[in-house]
Amino acid sequence: xxxxDIGLWSVPLAMLGGAIRVSTPFIFVxxxxxxxxxxxxxxxxxxxxxxxxxxxxxxxxxxxxxxxTGVVAAMLAGAGFGLLHAWICSFPKVNDIAVGIxxxxxxxxxxxxxxxxxxxxxAPRLPAIPFGAWSDLPQIQAALSINVxxxxxxxxxxxxxxxxKNTRAGLIVRVVGDSAEAARAMGLNPTTVRxxxxxxxxxxxxxxxxxxxxxxxxSWNERLSSGQGLMAVALVIFAxxxxxxCLAAALLFGxxxxxxxxxxxxxxxxxxxxxxxxxxVLTLAIMIATxxxxxxxxxxxxxxxxxx
Amino acid sequence: MTAASTTSAxxxxxxxxxxxxxxxxxxxxxxxxxxxxxxxxxxxxxxxxLALGKSPAQFIxxxxxxxxxxxxxxxxxxxxxxxxxxxxLCVVLPARLGLVVIxxxxxxxxxxxxxxxxxxxVAGLPPVAVIVAMALAAMAIGGLWIGAxxxxxxxxxxxxxxxxxxxxxxxxALMNHLVEGPLRDPASLNKPSTIPLTAAGRLxxxxxxxxxxxxxxxxxxxxxxxxxxxxxxWGFAARVAGGNVRAAQIQGLAVGPLIIGFCALAGALAxxxxxxxxxxxxxxxxxxxxxxxxxxxxxxxxxxxxxxxxVIPVSxxxxxxxxxxxxxxxxxxxxxxxxxxxxxxxxxxxxxxxxLYGRFKIFNxxxxxxxx
Numbered sequence: 001x002x003x004x005d006i007g008l009w010s011v012p013l014a015m016l017g018g019a020i021r022v023s024t025p026f027i028f029v030x031x032x033x034x035x036x037x038x039x040x041x042x043x044x045x046x047x048x049x050x051x052x053x054x055x056x057x058x059x060x061x062x063x064x065x066x067x068x069t070g071v072v073a074a075m076l077a078g079a080g081f082g083l084l085h086a087w088i089c090s091f092p093k094v095n096d097i098a099v100g101i102x103x104x105x106x107x108x109x110x111x112x113x114x115x116x117x118x119x120x121x122x123a124p125r126l127p128a129i130p131f132g133a134w135s136d137l138p139q140i141q142a143a144l145s146i147n148v149x150x151x152x153x154x155x156x157x158x159x160x161x162x163x164x165k166n167t168r169a170g171l172i173v174r175v176v177g178d179s180a181e182a183a184r185a186m187g188l189n190p191t192t193v194r195x196x197x198x199x200x201x202x203x204x205x206x207x208x209x210x211x212x213x214x215x216x217x218x219s220w221n222e223r224l225s226s227g228q229g230l231m232a233v234a235l236v237i238f239a240x241x242x243x244x245x246c247l248a249a250a251l252l253f254g255x256x257x258x259x260x261x262x263x264x265x266x267x268x269x270x271x272x273x274x275x276x277x278x279x280x281v282l283t284l285a286i287m288i289a290t291x292x293x294x295x296x297x298x299x300x301x302x303x304x305x306x307x308x
Numbered sequence: 309m310t311a312a313s314t315t316s317a318x319x320x321x322x323x324x325x326x327x328x329x330x331x332x333x334x335x336x337x338x339x340x341x342x343x344x345x346x347x348x349x350x351x352x353x354x355x356x357x358l359a360l361g362k363s364p365a366q367f368i369x370x371x372x373x374x375x376x377x378x379x380x381x382x383x384x385x386x387x388x389x390x391x392x393x394x395x396x397l398c399v400v401l402p403a404r405l406g407l408v409v410i411x412x413x414x415x416x417x418x419x420x421x422x423x424x425x426x427x428x429x430v431a432g433l434p435p436v437a438v439i440v441a442m443a444l445a446a447m448a449i450g451g452l453w454i455g456a457x458x459x460x461x462x463x464x465x466x467x468x469x470x471x472x473x474x475x476x477x478x479x480x481a482l483m484n485h486l487v488e489g490p491l492r493d494p495a496s497l498n499k500p501s502t503i504p505l506t507a508a509g510r511l512x513x514x515x516x517x518x519x520x521x522x523x524x525x526x527x528x529x530x531x532x533x534x535x536x537x538x539x540x541x542w543g544f545a546a547r548v549a550g551g552n553v554r555a556a557q558i559q560g561l562a563v564g565p566l567i568i569g570f571c572a573l574a575g576a577l578a579x580x581x582x583x584x585x586x587x588x589x590x591x592x593x594x595x596x597x598x599x600x601x602x603x604x605x606x607x608x609x610x611x612x613x614x615x616x617x618x619v620i621p622v623s624x625x626x627x628x629x630x631x632x633x634x635x636x637x638x639x640x641x642x643x644x645x646x647x648x649x650x651x652x653x654x655x656x657x658x659x660x661x662x663x664l665y666g667r668f669k670i671f672n673x674x675x676x677x678x679x680x
Contacts, residue, residue: 088656088659088660091660091663092663093662093663093665094659094660094662094663095408095659095662097408097410097469098408098606098610098659099656099659101410101603101606101607101610101655102607102610102652102655102656102659103652103656105603105607105648105651105652105655106648106649106652106653106655106656107652108645108648108652109645109646109647109648109649109650109651109652110645110649110652111645112643112644112645112648113642113643113645113646113648113649116643116645227477230473231477233470233473234470234473234474237470270489271485271489273481273484273485273488273489274481274482274485276481276484277477277478277481277482280474280475280477280478280481281478283474284471284474284475284478287466287467287470287471287474288460288464288466291464291465291466291467292464292465293463293464293465
């Protein structure tokens with residue numbers, strides 16, 4: 001038995017590493033969706049924002065030679081998509097769910113359109129911190145090589161959780177999300193608050209995209225996203241609109257997503273596709289268990305169109 | 309209710325009063341506003357092309373030539389429109405009850421797998437029986453899949469938009485499992501697929517064309533759905549319930565069976581789309597079934613303002629745009645995603661135009677006589 005031959009232990013290790021790698025975009029996109037939904041609006045278009053963010057980050061990183069400039073560019077682009085969504089939805093009688101689907105299509109289209117010349121060139125990658133350097137096992141080193149954005153995502157989730165509870169800005173977003181009329185009575189403008197919340201949400205989602213193109217898998221192509229932006233909506237429900245819950249849900253979805261490839265690399269060739277469905281089955285089960293006619297989901301913002 | 313006011317706006321018009329001119333004015337609103345939105349969208353897209361130094365006139369000319377200009381391009385358009393018709397109906401039917409179902413993709417892929425499996429099991433029967441068995445299997449599984457979403461909505465108040473999206477992902481995982489596992493043809497190496505259908509299970513072309521029968525099935529389904537919604541008592545009940553659930557319940561309408569029935573029918577049609585993809589295009593079921601028709605169907609349904617008759621021209625329009633994509637790509641050096649950008653712009657503007665309904669006096673005869 002050689003050092004690197006650790007048999008079936010490679011499955012949990014690969015899952016841990018996979019969970020950390022795969023979950024980072026989930027953390028950012030679900031936190032972005034959580035902020036937007038807390039303000040009473042649902043943005044189903046984050047998939048488009050994420051894909052465009054991935055393209056923008058990669059293109060700018062190629063052009064400037066700096067991965068971090070790419071991340072900033074993605075955030076600006078994401079905020080732009082968020083503003084567009086919130087502006088369109090601010091008109092009366094416009095359906096926010098459908099606008100999200102339209103913006104998803106538009107964002108993906110623009111990303112593929114402008115991203116065509118950037119499929120070939122290589123961009124600088126985002127740095128990772130080798131927390132596994134103490135070990136001789138390459139599996140452990142691989143699993144514990146952690147990207148800075150993962151740590152930033154954890155910090156962001158904690159910060160948001162604290163802000164929603166303890167700050168004036170957090171309170172304003174929650175009031176607008178629970179009752180636009182109460183917010184108006186307090187002298188707040190729900191449209192402005194939602195504009196800001198959706199723009200910030202878009203910027204976060206775009207960071208998730210930047211992670212995809214600049215770190216893992218670390219290239220730009222048209223099959224880069226596997227629906228992380230769409231799954232954000234399910235994640236946020238799963239997390240009960242709580243930023244810390246988003247973090248946990250992102251890790252869980254990441255681990256479940258890593259289970260298939262991990263089993264495959266360990267020699268299991270049958271049935272692992274069903275594990276891909278595990279997070280969705282779980283989310284659906286939780287929705288069925290906790291919904292009931294006559295009342296909204298616990299923890300749901302009162303103004304949210306999907307829970308009424 | 310989710311978006312009942314916007315998605316079913318034309319569903320429950322007030323009983324017409326006055327003469328033909330008044331009726332015409334009311335009808336014109338839901339035709340003029342979306343057409344205007346499409347034109348504005350095309351204008352914005354022209355500005356986008358101009359900003360890139362391309363000619364909008366050449367783009368429109370190539371669109372026409374590639375989508376509708378010749379018999380060859382018309383056939384190409386019809387082929388691309390065929391799956392969109394049924395996929396869009398899967399959105400339209402629940403929308404008439406005020407439900408936004410966006411998971412038709414799930415019913416399509418499972419319908420395709422069910423059809424391929426059924427076609428293999430009954431391969432010995434006469435060709436007509438094989439096709440009918442495949443269609444029934446696909447419609448049954450599709451109907452169960454989306455019908456379950458309606459049942460969850462009615463009995464447990466589970467939001468149908470999210471649950472249908474989740475179920476679509478589950479369906480795709482299930483399809484991958486079945487195609488790579490229990491139903492896999494051992495001979496399919498690079499691209500795991502089910503065992504190929506025999507000739508009896510294949511749908512051919514409409515005589516005199518290269519277009520398969522899917523387009524005919526789709527158009528007939530649109531007409532049937534229009535009859536169902538506009539001319540039957542179930543359709544009337546659905547329109548009442550889509551306008552106001554509580555009022556419908558007070559009227560004694562059985563809202564539950566309506567919701568589940570409409571959702572199941574919608575899913576059956578999407579399943580049929582999957583069966584046609586298998587029987588007419590692929591010849592077996594594989595991952596190509598998840599081609600995104602379910603999602604383009606959402607676009608078609610909203611552009612058609614949830615009208616089954618409107619679905620026909622919109623599907624042809626989007627099919628034509630898709631058919632012209634290759635020509636535009638070759639002649640103008642534009643990436644193939646140009647089509648997606650155009651679709652996205654048109655979609656956004658049609659949704660934005662929802663805000664204009666009821667704002668123009670010319671479409672509202674009740675306000676004609678009054679002073680401004």
